[in-house]
Amino acid sequence: MTPRTTTSKLRKCLSVIAAAGLVGSATTVAAVADPPEDTPGRGSKDRVLQRSLDALVSEDKFPAAFAWVRKDGRTSSFVSGSARLGGQVPVPHDGYVRAGSNTKTFTAVVVLQLVAEGRVALDEPIETHLPGVVRGEGIDGRKITVRQLLQHTSGLPNYTEHIGLEDFARIQHKFFHPHDLLTAALAHPAEFAPGAKWKYSNTNYLLAGMLIEKVTERPVQEQITERVIRKAGLRHTSWPQPGDRTVPEPHARGYALSSQENGKVVDATRMDPSWGGAAGQLISTPSDLAKFARRLLDGKLLAPGQLAEMRKTVDAPIMPGWRYGLGVLRIPLSCGGAYWGHGGDIDGYETRGGATDDGRSVGLAVTALPGTFSDAEKSAKAVMAATDTAFCN
DSSP, rough: OOOOOOOOHHHHHHHHHHTTSSSSOOOOOTOOOOOOOOOOOOOOHHHHHHHHHHHHTTOOOOSSSEEEEEEEEEEEEEEEEEETTTOOOOOOOTOOOEOOOGHHHOOOOOOHHEEEEEEEETTTTTGGTTTTSSSTTTTTTTTOHHHHHHHTTTTTOOOGGSSTTTTTTTTTTTOOHHHHHHHHHHSSSSSOOOOOOOOHHHHHHHHHHHHHHHHHHSOOOHHHHIITTTTTTOOOOOOTTTTTTOOOOOOOOEEEEEEEGGTTTESSSSSSOTTTHHHHEEOOOOOHHHHHHHHHTTSSOOHHHHHHTTOOOOETTTBBEEEEESEEEEOOOOOOEEEEEEEETTTEEEEEEOOOOSSSSEEEEEEEEETTTOOOOHHHHHHHHHHHHHHHH
């Protein structure tokens, strides 16, 4: 999920394992699959992005990297690497991935739609809809607003730091109920007073999902599907049903580290994503994620007033210049301006991209989290640099 939701202990573990050379690498197989029919011939700018993806494979050791780009009225698809470790298996263009925290933007859209309908108010306390639910040491739902949940300024502890995600083998096939996740979070004290500062917490979106269910009296996955996925015309985005541990075909396999197996790389494609919930459970493709961001910015999903609220940002000290709105990041570009998107990290896949106000849209994915095969910080920055290249070249 985004930002990386593991503990600092795991971060150090990933870096040590990568530095020690205890993980394998992938062989580059650039553009090995047949491109979509609307992909034109490769130009010089396309070659720049292709080289950037190739470097993610050859230098940062991601098994596969792929991107979908639309700008100047033109759509292009790029792939590099292998869809499976241990061989040269063609990477499918625009293959399915676990979308991780991109889910948060979908959840925020539904909440803002409910605001437009007069059923929720951004600056009312979450207590209004979930009475007595949000309580703990320094935690009081009467003092935390809906806006603070969507903007990560609530001060709530992050449940993903307390459910054992650092041990992937133990949670890979474990089902989590949302109330158990909330209990895990609320067993820990508040990080800070509501509104005092910004800090990413998946618990905020766990509660946003509960809010949606309470107000609509329907499952959050149904509301996201009907109100966002179908409305945006996303044909390759879905919420896995309970018990579904698969990724649809075609896909490149995703990989993760298993602390139970002394840092061995394991196939993470098949897993139970229930711990992600409204904060990170969706499956999608790079093109669908880019199209979603495009249609969001174009006003196809939210009324002007709610879209304006979504775009009101606060400083998000993840990387220089990053700012966080309501379920969406504003990320500066090296070529000027910025793009709006979210990104997602979940074991096996990392996704980045979004859309600009001038019509560009990008979806990019790699098939492991930074730190799985090489230095975590370096490889994370490399993915961001490739995303910037996709927008700017």
